[in-house]
Amino acid sequence: MADSGTKTADEDLITATGHPTHVHDFHQLLYAPLGRITVTTPDGEHELASPLALWLPAGTPHSARFDPESLVLAEPFDPAAHRLPFARATAIRLGDAARRQLLARTRG
Template identity: 35%
Template sequence: MPTDWPWHSHSVHELVWVRHGTMTSRVRTDDGEQLFTVQEGRAVWLPAGTPHSGQVTANVILCDAFFSPERTPVAFLRPTVVEMTPVLESLLTHLARPDLADAARARAEAVVFDVLEPAADQFSLPVPDDPRITRIVDTLLADPACPRALDGWARDLGISERTVTRAFRESTGLTYGQWRQSLRIRHAVTLLSAGHRVHEVSDQLGYTQPSTFIAAFHKVTGKTPGAVA
């Protein structure tokens, strides 16, 4: 299985269940671009025609199902993270059978639509689209541990710190520091699910000590790193 996929879309709805590991998906909608971090035991619903790319941990196990828009009575209009339940897991396993008859598939799909519910925490992050800060965004997406401070970016880009801050707030509702912190924690989830230890992740992401990383992780996720490792 490849560990990343380039931008693409489907003519049908897609539900991707992460059975093991973690998947990160960037999606584009009319409202802008979002970064979803989908952990083990969750799935993401991608409406037909939604451009998306993906990256997974090496140990990932995925199960996906596709649904025709013409046969989908209820669907999320935008990409949505779904909490997997035993019933939904059984249904997706059933739908993955290559020998499933059309009538049986239609019955199973109808039940999927009855039990499909969005997760309470979508764990998504808006990706800024302001051209003034594109260089910052691209750098941090490629390397969330980049230590460059706001004043350094402003100086390199030839704009004021206030302009950078305003661009982030207008695009995401977050300051530069808040957005970078949220991005780092999402990357931390991926590293932890791949088997890295807490102190290793803390070092990789540039935190001065594990306790600082643990506090930041809890602030963003409401959990400790050990709870998702």
């Protein structure tokens, strides 16, 4: 899925300050309940802080920078099981119920 200028997703590349450009074969919702993250996609830079999240369709090249005291939640979605709500990287304002549900998924 990646072109020659795009790195493949690799957990070893994610650091406390971010990660280089890579792609996923799954959709992803990125959310920072604490702090701020900046995600760069072909559509531009997306600055995320609560309550903003970012929908990334499968195959979207992206990199990220994390502020020092940020907490980043990355929720994957199987493209075969979930319809595509947006065809491009899209910022989404999360309501209270959606924020609580994402935070609850971090327990355990």
